[in-house]
Amino acid sequence: MLLRKKVIIITGAGGGLGAGLARVCHREGAAVVVADVRAEAAQSVARPCGRRGLAVACDVRVDADLRRLVAETVRRFGRIDGLVNNAGVNFAKAFLDTTEDDWERVISVDLKPVFFLTQYVCRQMLRQKPGGGSIINISSVHSQAVLPGSGPYDAAKWGVVGMGKSIAVELAARGIRVNTISPGLLNTQIWKDIMAAAPSRKECLAHWRAQIPLGRVIEPDEIGELAAFLLSDRSRSMTGANVLADGGMSSQLISKEPYEPKPIQGRDK
Ligand SMILES: NC(=O)c1ccc[n+]([C@@H]2O[C@H](COP(=O)([O-])OP(=O)(O)OC[C@H]3O[C@@H](n4cnc5c(N)ncnc54)[C@H](O)[C@@H]3O)[C@@H](O)[C@H]2O)c1
Numbered sequence: 259m260l261l262r263k264k265v266i267i268i269t270g271a272g273g274g275l276g277a278g279l280a281r282v283c284h285r286e287g288a289a290v291v292v293a294d295v296r297a298e299a300a301q302s303v304a305r306p307c308g309r310r311g312l313a314v315a316c317d318v319r320v321d322a323d324l325r326r327l328v329a330e331t332v333r334r335f336g337r338i339d340g341l342v343n344n345a346g347v348n349f350a351k352a353f354l355d356t357t358e359d360d361w362e363r364v365i366s367v368d369l370k371p372v373f374f375l376t377q378y379v380c381r382q383m384l385r386q387k388p389g390g391g392s393i394i395n396i397s398s399v400h401s402q403a404v405l406p407g408s409g410p411y412d413a414a415k416w417g418v419v420g421m422g423k424s425i426a427v428e429l430a431a432r433g434i435r436v437n438t439i440s441p442g443l444l445n446t447q448i449w450k451d452i453m454a455a456a457p458s459r460k461e462c463l464a465h466w467r468a469q470i471p472l473g474r475v476i477e478p479d480e481i482g483e484l485a486a487f488l489l490s491d492r493s494r495s496m497t498g499a500n501v502l503a504d505g506g507m508s509s510q511l512i513s514k515e516p517y518e519p520k521p522i523q524g525r526d527k
Pocket residue numbers: 269270271272273274275276293294295296299316317318319344345346347348367396397398399440441442443444445446447448449
């Protein structure tokens with residue numbers, strides 16, 4: 259087991275990717291702190307973890323909630339070894355129509371609390387013995403290439419990559435590592451919404467298969483396995499990295515033609 263005796267906080271863990279992260283961390287032996295603004299959802303994810311699970315109602319937009327999350331974790335488990343900044347809201351609206359309220363809504367969840375919760379957790383990690391720990395920020399394939407109408411989301415997701423590198427180089431000598439995971443399309447509510455909005459399931463699957471070289475969406479537990487590795491001592495050589503888990507999506511310039519093109523040869527002079 260990769261995470262035996264480790265105590266890991268995961269934000270936004272009441273559903274979607276966060277619930278998968280919590281499941282895998284628990285399976286790998288960690289005590290998991292399931293933090294979510296939806297208290298009942300957090301409890302239903304923490305319950306199967308038994309004594310190695312703790313649900314904390316936490317709105318990451320509220321500074322007092324972030325401080326209480328750290329305090330409740332230390333009160334229950336005595337220390338913190340890992341943090342996954344996962345809570346996030348999605349956004350799609352034309353740039354020219356985007357308001358200050360839209361900007362605040364995204365940045366107040368996807369960017370600002372990543373900085374301050376990391377700070378509160380790192381202060382605790384430096385106080386405890388043995389000190390140090392591992393932080394993961396959940397960014398997105400949007401940290402490589404973007405979609406129209408996603409400005410605030412992109413600002414936040416590029417922001418957490420840079421912020422992660424900055425904290426990584428600052429705290430490396432003190433035993434704290436900070437890495438980012440950039441997932442591609444995940445099998446969470448977003449994918450269900452995309453399918454529901456398409457004229458047919460068949461067309462929707464064909465479109466996305468063409469966009470993702472692996473030919474499928476990524477399961478939350480698959481990102482959980484990557485996160486477990488980055489939270490564990492096995493990844494001790496890694497800090498400041500942005501690890502893509504996007505099924506090859508960002509490596510593909512455009513999708514393949516739906517017809518078989520003739521071979522193209524360069525012309526010699
Ligand atoms: N789904 C994808 O395809 C995809 C792709 C790349 C990156 N991501 C990122 O993965 C993360 C999780 O996404 P998801 O698809 O699981 O989303 P989701 O909407 O299914 O789950 C998000 C969770 O965060 C919680 N949450 C929302 N606002 C919160 C707040 N203010 N305080 C505390 N908790 C809050 C929600 O209650 C929910 O449980 C996000 O950061 C997202 O940007 C998702």
